[in-house]
Amino acid sequence: MASKTQASRAMTGKAVTRAPRDTAHEGFLNHKRGRWAKVAITLSVVALGAYLLTDPVPRHNGGTWLGYLLGSIGAGMIVWLSLLGVRKRVIGPKPFSLKGWTSAHVYLGLSLIVVGTLHTGFQLGWNVHTLAWALMMIVILSGLWGISLYATLPERLSANRGEVTQLQMLEAIRTLDRQLDIAAQPLDAEDAALVRMSLEECRIAGSLGQRLSGNYANDGNARALATIIEKVMTGRRTGRVDDRLAQIEFLLERKEAALAQARRHIRMKTQLELWLYVHVPVTIALLAALLAHIISVFLYW
Amino acid sequence: MSFIVRQVAKRADGGDIIRTRTLVQAELTVGRGTDCDIQLADLAVMLRHARLVQITAGKVSVETTGGVPVEVGGKFVTRADLAVAENPTIDIGPFRLSLSPGEDGAVAITAERVVPPIEAADAAHETSIFSLSGAMPTKRRMAWVGGLAVLVLLLLVPLFHFIGEGEPALPQTMVAEAARPVTPGQGFGDGKLSVPTARPAAAGGFAPDESWSSGTLSDAHASLSNNCSACHQKAFVSVTDGACQACHTASALPDHAAPARMAKGRLPDGGVWAPRTAPSICRRAAAPAATRNMKAQPPS
Numbered sequence: 037m038a039s040k041t042q043a044s045r046a047m048t049g050k051a052v053t054r055a056p057r058d059t060a061h062e063g064f065l066n067h068k069r070g071r072w073a074k075v076a077i078t079l080s081v082v083a084l085g086a087y088l089l090t091d092p093v094p095r096h097n098g099g100t101w102l103g104y105l106l107g108s109i110g111a112g113m114i115v116w117l118s119l120l121g122v123r124k125r126v127i128g129p130k131p132f133s134l135k136g137w138t139s140a141h142v143y144l145g146l147s148l149i150v151v152g153t154l155h156t157g158f159q160l161g162w163n164v165h166t167l168a169w170a171l172m173m174i175v176i177l178s179g180l181w182g183i184s185l186y187a188t189l190p191e192r193l194s195a196n197r198g199e200v201t202q203l204q205m206l207e208a209i210r211t212l213d214r215q216l217d218i219a220a221q222p223l224d225a226e227d228a229a230l231v232r233m234s235l236e237e238c239r240i241a242g243s244l245g246q247r248l249s250g251n252y253a254n255d256g257n258a259r260a261l262a263t264i265i266e267k268v269m270t271g272r273r274t275g276r277v278d279d280r281l282a283q284i285e286f287l288l289e290r291k292e293a294a295l296a297q298a299r300r301h302i303r304m305k306t307q308l309e310l311w312l313y314v315h316v317p318v319t320i321a322l323l324a325a326l327l328a329h330i331i332s333v334f335l336y337w
Numbered sequence: 338m339s340f341i342v343r344q345v346a347k348r349a350d351g352g353d354i355i356r357t358r359t360l361v362q363a364e365l366t367v368g369r370g371t372d373c374d375i376q377l378a379d380l381a382v383m384l385r386h387a388r389l390v391q392i393t394a395g396k397v398s399v400e401t402t403g404g405v406p407v408e409v410g411g412k413f414v415t416r417a418d419l420a421v422a423e424n425p426t427i428d429i430g431p432f433r434l435s436l437s438p439g440e441d442g443a444v445a446i447t448a449e450r451v452v453p454p455i456e457a458a459d460a461a462h463e464t465s466i467f468s469l470s471g472a473m474p475t476k477r478r479m480a481w482v483g484g485l486a487v488l489v490l491l492l493l494v495p496l497f498h499f500i501g502e503g504e505p506a507l508p509q510t511m512v513a514e515a516a517r518p519v520t521p522g523q524g525f526g527d528g529k530l531s532v533p534t535a536r537p538a539a540a541g542g543f544a545p546d547e548s549w550s551s552g553t554l555s556d557a558h559a560s561l562s563n564n565c566s567a568c569h570q571k572a573f574v575s576v577t578d579g580a581c582q583a584c585h586t587a588s589a590l591p592d593h594a595a596p597a598r599m600a601k602g603r604l605p606d607g608g609v610w611a612p613r614t615a616p617s618i619c620r621r622a623a624a625p626a627a628t629r630n631m632k633a634q635p636p637s
Contacts, residue, residue: 159551163547164491164549214430240466244469302466313473317482321480321484321487328491332546332549333551335549337569337574
């Protein structure tokens with residue numbers, strides 16, 4: 037094999053040959069033409085078939101041979117799936133690519149809905165066993181939510197930011213702040229206070245609720261702008277427009293536009309991140325509940 | 338009528354780069370635009386911010402052209418006349434223009450950034466503004482809290498309850514009920530031994546290991562619902578018949594079910610592969626009990 041490569045190098049006359057590589061991007065969802073999707077579907081169909089074709093007495097539950105089998109497979113899968121967090125931090129050549137691992141994580145994780153639920157035998161209640169099942173479902177559904185966001189949001193994210201980086205968005209707002217500061221110097225105290233409201237009581241991101249809803253109506257800049265617009269409008273009606281105030285209005289409007297762009301960016305990034313704030317901590321809680329489930333079941337056999 | 342412009346730029350290692358140009362003209366434009374004579378690269382400076390005009394020798398006027406005032410001697414102005422001999426300064430955004438008399442009646446202008454760019458400060462805030470770390474506790478902390486809560490409340494607390502529990506005390510009424518003498522040969526279905534329909538509450542309140550119970554107990558055993566070790570006597574050992582027989586003594590309940598059902602469930606004398614006549618013998622033997630049952634409980 038090595039001599040063959042050397043021979044082909046000699047033929048092309050290139051000192052360095054590039055590793056063969058697909059030019060088209062293949063994401064983790066259709067990695068190797070959906071190899072892991074097929075594995076997951078097979079697993080689910082076999083599990084469902086075994087569940088439907090057996091008739092244990094008194095009924096399906098976690099303690100039949102099928103229940104133990106599904107439980108063992110499910111517990112093993114849960115531990116392996118949670119190891120994605122470890123795998124992605126280990127950088128270097130590995131027999132399994134991170135993309136392949138992620139693909140398997142997604143599809144096997146989805147098949148866990150079938151395996152885990154059949155393991156319960158649909159016997160659910162207020163206990164540690166059902167807690168483990170519920171946490172598992174929360175983890176899987178939050179992962180599904182995350183993938184659907186990853187499929188749609190990045191395009192909108194990049195459309196919103198254009199060619200601008202995050203730092204440049206902040207820079208634009210800071211710049212307008214400086215210009216506002218300068219432009220506000222000749223104003224009287226009352227108008228200067230409005231500008232200070234925009235400078236000092238303006239939070240770009242704010243709380244989680246604000247980040248998600250995008251409602252910043254009570255933010256310093258929005259309040260200052262509303263008041264200044266009213267003042268300028270009054271001036272226009274009476275025919276005495278204060279040019280300095282009009283300049284402030286212009287700057288506040290530009291700042292509001294810059295804030296709106298940054299906040300759209302923040303809103304989408306929040307959505308892209310929030311599912312992981314469910315997915316990851318609940319996974320850890322699930323591992324704890326799984327341990328409690330297994331120990332308690334065999335302790336009180 | 339000329340200007341000597343010295344533009345000072347900071348090098349990354351802290352040194353200064355000074356570029357000096359002599360412009361033989363009576364008027365200078367100052368701004369962010371590249372076509373300005375003095376270019377001040379900062380967004381706080383307007384594209385064409387101001388104009389410097391040498392009115393007479395030693396006297397320069399500054400006039401804003403971008404609508405944003407400049408700071409001269411601590412005041413924001415749109416127009417000012419300056420005497421070069423007094424070494425006046427003009428602040429535009431983060432820059433300062435220092436004027437001084439130069440050679441041959443020229444006006445020397447040093448342009449220097451006096452307010453450092455705030456990029457560094459923003460970079461520190463960038464993460465907290467654009468990522469959720471500014472609005473939420475970290476994932477790691479939430480994972481610790483959630484995981485430990487589950488471990489402590491649903492594993493350790495029930496476990497310590499189990500370990501600390503001594504010999505299980507069986508409810509007196511239940512034991513008495515189970516030990517009630519029943520005529521030999523009688524069992525469920527004769528109307529005398531009935532399954533209770535009311536659920537008695539277990540005495541003693543909630544026990545932590547109830548969270549391990551996979552479901553409710555039957556009404557007859559409901560009094561044991563907070564008393565797991567009444568049946569689960571040894572850890573990691575399946576419930577044994579001995580646990581049942583602690584209450585269901587042989588004298589109290591000889592058979593688990595009605596005699597007819599017991600007979601039906603027994604292996605025929607000849608074994609599983611015996612001819613079909615074998616079960617009929619058993620059924621005949623159990624017939625009196627079966628008819629008695631039917632009389633006691635007519636089919637509804």
